[in-house]
Amino acid sequence: MPPKVILVGPMGAGKSTVGQRLAHRLGVTFRDTDADIAHLAGKSVQDIFVEDGESAFRAMERDAVASAISDHDGILSLGGGAILDPATREHLDGQTVVFLNVGLADAVKRVGLGHGRPLLVGNVRATIKKLLDERAPIYNAVATYVVETDGRDTGSVVAEIEALL
Ligand code: S3P
Numbered sequence: 001m002p003p004k005v006i007l008v009g010p011m012g013a014g015k016s017t018v019g020q021r022l023a024h025r026l027g028v029t030f031r032d033t034d035a036d037i038a039h040l041a042g043k044s045v046q047d048i049f050v051e052d053g054e055s056a057f058r059a060m061e062r063d064a065v066a067s068a069i070s071d072h073d074g075i076l077s078l079g080g081g082a083i084l085d086p087a088t089r090e091h092l093d094g095q096t097v098v099f100l101n102v103g104l105a106d107a108v109k110r111v112g113l114g115h116g117r118p119l120l121v122g123n124v125r126a127t128i129k130k131l132l133d134e135r136a137p138i139y140n141a142v143a144t145y146v147v148e149t150d151g152r153d154t155g156s157v158v159a160e161i162e163a164l165l
Helices: 016-025 031-041 045-052 054-069 086-092 105-113 126-144 152-163
Strands: 005-008 029-032 074-077 097-101 143-148
Touching: 005 016, 016 029, 016 045, 016 074, 016 152, 029 031, 031 045, 031 054, 031 074, 045 054, 086 126, 097 126, 097 152, 105 126, 143 152
Parallel strands: 005 074, 005 097, 029 074, 097 143
Antiparallel strands: none
16 A cells, blocks of 8 residues: 655645655655645636635635545645644544644745745734644644654655654
8 A cells, every 4th residue: 555644734844845755755646735726726726815715715625635635645735724624634533644843934934925825915924923823733633743844954854754654
C-alpha cells in the first residue's frame, strides 16, 4: 500500500514544497486541495474569495477535502483553514496527519507580501499572528506528528517525515 500522508498547517509552513518533495522521494503522487478547488471552480482561490466569498470557498473546501481523503493515496496537502471545519476534522480521524508547524517570523518571511492569499489583507504579520494563535490548538489536536519547520530547509523536513512513517 502506498503511504498516505495528510499535511496540515498554516500558510507559510511549506506544505506544498515539502509535500511535493516527499511525494517524489516516496514515489507517490502529490495532491493539493486548493488546486482541486481552483480546478473545479475554474478560477483561482483568490477569485473565489473575492467573487463568491469565504463561506462559499469553505463549502467547496469541505467537499474537496472529503473526496481527496477518500480517493487519494499519496501525499495530500490541505489549505491552512481546512481544519476549521468539524466534518473535515472527523475525516482526519484515523489518518496519518503531519502538522507542519511554523513560527510567526518564518511564516511571515515565507508568505512575503501575501500575493494570491486572500486572507492576507492589511497587516500581513498581524493577520498571520492571529491565524496562528487561533488555529495552533486545532492543528495540534488533529496531528499524528508535529514537525517543526522554523529555520530548516525542505530536505531536512522531508527526511524527518520519512523517518516518522
Ligand atoms: C487559507 C489558506 C490557503 C487557502 C486559502 C485560505 C487559510 O491555503 O486555502 O487562501 O484559511 O489559511 P495555504 O495554506 O495552502 O496557503
